[in-house]
Amino acid sequence: MRSPVAERVKPIEAAVAALRRGEPVLLYDADGREEETDLVVASEHASPQVIRLLREAAGGLICTTVAPEHHRKLGLPFLADLVADGAKSHPVLKHLMANDLKYDPSKSSFGITVNLRTTYTGIPDVDRSATIRALARFLGSIGAVRDSDAQKDFGRLFRSPGHCILLNAAEGGLASRQGHTELSLELARLSGLVPSTTICEMLDGKTGKALGKKAAQDYAARNGLVFLTGRDVTEAWQTRVAVQPSAPVPA
Amino acid sequence: MRSPVAERVKPIEAAVAALRRGEPVLLYDADGREEETDLVVASEHASPQVIRLLREAAGGLICTTVAPEHHRKLGLPFLADLVADGAKSHPVLKHLMANDLKYDPSKSSFGITVNLRTTYTGIPDVDRSATIRALARFLGSIGAVRDSDAQKDFGRLFRSPGHCILLNAAEGGLASRQGHTELSLELARLSGLVPSTTICEMLDGKTGKALGKKAAQDYAARNGLVFLTGRDVTEAWQTRVAVQPSAPVPA
Numbered sequence: 001m002r003s004p005v006a007e008r009v010k011p012i013e014a015a016v017a018a019l020r021r022g023e024p025v026l027l028y029d030a031d032g033r034e035e036e037t038d039l040v041v042a043s044e045h046a047s048p049q050v051i052r053l054l055r056e057a058a059g060g061l062i063c064t065t066v067a068p069e070h071h072r073k074l075g076l077p078f079l080a081d082l083v084a085d086g087a088k089s090h091p092v093l094k095h096l097m098a099n100d101l102k103y104d105p106s107k108s109s110f111g112i113t114v115n116l117r118t119t120y121t122g123i124p125d126v127d128r129s130a131t132i133r134a135l136a137r138f139l140g141s142i143g144a145v146r147d148s149d150a151q152k153d154f155g156r157l158f159r160s161p162g163h164c165i166l167l168n169a170a171e172g173g174l175a176s177r178q179g180h181t182e183l184s185l186e187l188a189r190l191s192g193l194v195p196s197t198t199i200c201e202m203l204d205g206k207t208g209k210a211l212g213k214k215a216a217q218d219y220a221a222r223n224g225l226v227f228l229t230g231r232d233v234t235e236a237w238q239t240r241v242a243v244q245p246s247a248p249v250p251a
Numbered sequence: 252m253r254s255p256v257a258e259r260v261k262p263i264e265a266a267v268a269a270l271r272r273g274e275p276v277l278l279y280d281a282d283g284r285e286e287e288t289d290l291v292v293a294s295e296h297a298s299p300q301v302i303r304l305l306r307e308a309a310g311g312l313i314c315t316t317v318a319p320e321h322h323r324k325l326g327l328p329f330l331a332d333l334v335a336d337g338a339k340s341h342p343v344l345k346h347l348m349a350n351d352l353k354y355d356p357s358k359s360s361f362g363i364t365v366n367l368r369t370t371y372t373g374i375p376d377v378d379r380s381a382t383i384r385a386l387a388r389f390l391g392s393i394g395a396v397r398d399s400d401a402q403k404d405f406g407r408l409f410r411s412p413g414h415c416i417l418l419n420a421a422e423g424g425l426a427s428r429q430g431h432t433e434l435s436l437e438l439a440r441l442s443g444l445v446p447s448t449t450i451c452e453m454l455d456g457k458t459g460k461a462l463g464k465k466a467a468q469d470y471a472a473r474n475g476l477v478f479l480t481g482r483d484v485t486e487a488w489q490t491r492v493a494v495q496p497s498a499p500v501p502a
Contacts, residue, residue, distance in 0.1 A: 049459075052456045052459070055306065055310045059303075061414055074343050075343045081340075081341075082334070082336075083412060085336065085337055086333045086337070090328045090332075091402065092326040092402040092406065093328070093363075093411065094406075095402055095407070096365070096405070096409060096410055098366075098411060110412040123452050123461070124452075124455075124459060126460055154347070155343065155345075155347045158347060159347055159350075160344065161349060201372070201375075203376060205307065208302075208375060209375045210372065
């Protein structure tokens with residue numbers, strides 16, 4: 001039986017509050033899509049303890065999302081583009097094209113991989129945390145910087161390849177793709193945080209498959225965490241889009 | 252106090268026996284290098300249970316090694332090469348060059364990422380296991396195949412980008428680089444298995460750092476697993492090289 005309090009707080013509101021506090025939330029995309037639940041945190045709050053939680057409680061690939069305005073400004077390619085470009089020098093790559101994704105007609109979100117240059121190997125929790133938090137700080141700071149300067153600064157801070165996997169959100173965000181990348185980014189925007197999330201697929205060690213929706217909901221309940229679906233996010237996004245139309249320029 | 256039995260079996264011999272049985276071994280590179288211990292399994296034995304063990308007991312990035320003769324035959328690039336090639340279309344990439352690795356003067360081993368085309372999202376344990384075991388079977392089968400045919404077959408089986416991260420061993424193997432990639436590959440060769448290993452860095456959740464050498468040795472002892480060092484592997488490799496000189500062609 002739901003408590004009266006639980007009935008008053010919508011999942012989207014609880015998720016926003018949790019992300020602002022630096023806590024993870026569970027985000028299920030949709031029936032008929034990947035049908036996976038990702039553990040999601042705001043990248044600016046990705047402490048070493050959070051990285052540990054992602055790898056221990058989720059178990060998939062820990063990836064960090066980059067908003068369209070940021071990967072566009074920085075000129076960061078999708079990995080699929082690098083693979084396609086590389087086919088000129090490496091013919092095998094043209095045979096490997098990922099043109100058969102079952103859950104999404106568009107390309108995967110995978111971008112390049114990075115390490116903060118001051119990290120050592122890049123993989124321990126303290127290293128991945130340092131890379132991801134520095135990335136969030138950097139992305140939150142480049143709004144007014146010239147593109148070419150932002151790109152140089154990015155290269156001063158980070159190297160590639162590295163151990164932190166970037167996911168480039170689709171141009172148009174949720175209007176064009178409703179994957180964990182775009183959904184979690186919109187969640188960060190709704191929270192008023194730097195639009196970058198760090199996400200990891202929840203796996204089921206017993207079955208070897210993705211953690212089922214019900215099991216993910218149970219995990220959230222057991223651990224006092226918020227579980228929400230892609231629909232919760234798209235509804236809030238649509239409302240926001242509706243209440244924030246392109247304002248007419250005052251005369 | 253060591254038991255008489257333990258004294259008789261050298262770590263390298265115990266490791267070979269374990270890998271042949273499909274068990275993981277712990278491989279520490281060297282003081283003064285990464286100083287990390289990787290959990291190592293033969294790729295041909297990477298069952299879903301093994302993938303789960305790697306992510307739960309190790310915690311780093313699960314990566315699969317590709318021998319020099321195989322990535323050469325298939326024309327598989329290093330990721331660093333794709334990043335360098337991509338800099339023509341994406342200028343930011345030239346700023347991101349990984350020319351400052353502290354533990355190794357050469358480039359990182361990162362190669363491309365792949366999924367078996369028959370997997371769905373690619374990340375659950377059953378998917379990563381299917382990709383990695385299919386890769387091992389494939390690599391073990393291409394010795395007599397024409398390069399261009401092997402490349403086409405590779406693309407029929409796998410797509411890129413994916414969730415399984417390839418590590419390309421350095422040309423010359425242990426003679427030119429002594430990272431976990433080359434060390435574990437040599438271990439697979441010494442075991443008479445397909446030369447491909449799947450490896451994952453052991454992390455320490457408490458400190459947020461790489462698991463220390465002593466703690467890794469304790470973990471191995473507690474779990475009845477073999478712990479060995481890069482030196483154990485290079486010594487066995489040198490002995491093998493010494494006892495197997497290029498045989499003179501019989502007259």
